[in-house]
Amino acid sequence: MRRILLSLATLAALSSPALATGGFNCAVKDKNVSFEAEAGFSYSLGGILNFRGTLALPTDLAQKGLDKVILDQSSLTHHWLHDGELRLLVHAESGENQPFAALDFVMLTTVDEEGMNFEGTYTLKVEGEKFDEAVRRTGKISCSAG
Known part of the structure; x- marks a missing residue:
C-alpha cells in the first residue's frame, strides 16, 4: 500500500504542467x-523576468541625470507579452538633488511568421526644465526572442 501511495504521489508530481521560459533582447540606435x-x-504566464538594459539620449534631448540610464526591473512599469505582441513601457526620472526630468519609452511590437523576431515602433517622451513642453520622438525597433 505504501508503494502505491508513493507511486501515485510521484506520478502526480511528474504530470503537473511545465512552465517553459524563453528570453528576448531589443535594440534601437538612431538619432x-x-x-x-x-x-x-514565461511562455505560459507571460511574466517578464530579470529585465535589464541601457537607454541613452542624444545631446539635444539629454537632461541632467537622464543622459544615460541603467535599466532594471523597477524601470519596467508596464509590459505585455501575449498573442504575438510584445509591449514595454520603460520610465525613468532624474535623481535626487537634480532638476526634475523624466522619460517614457514605449515600444509596440508584433511577432513575425517564424515566431522569433518582433518588429514595431517606439515612442519616446522626454520632460524636463530644458523644455517648455514634453518632447516626443518615434522610430522603429526590433527584438529577437527565443
Whole structure:
C-alpha cells in the first residue's frame, strides 16, 4: 500500500504542467535614442523576468541625470507579452538633488511568421526644465526572442 501511495504521489508530481521560459533582447540606435534591453519570460504566464538594459539620449534631448540610464526591473512599469505582441513601457526620472526630468519609452511590437523576431515602433517622451513642453520622438525597433 505504501508503494502505491508513493507511486501515485510521484506520478502526480511528474504530470503537473511545465512552465517553459524563453528570453528576448531589443535594440534601437538612431538619432532619437540608443536603447538596449533583455529579459527572460514565461511562455505560459507571460511574466517578464530579470529585465535589464541601457537607454541613452542624444545631446539635444539629454537632461541632467537622464543622459544615460541603467535599466532594471523597477524601470519596467508596464509590459505585455501575449498573442504575438510584445509591449514595454520603460520610465525613468532624474535623481535626487537634480532638476526634475523624466522619460517614457514605449515600444509596440508584433511577432513575425517564424515566431522569433518582433518588429514595431517606439515612442519616446522626454520632460524636463530644458523644455517648455514634453518632447516626443518615434522610430522603429526590433527584438529577437527565443
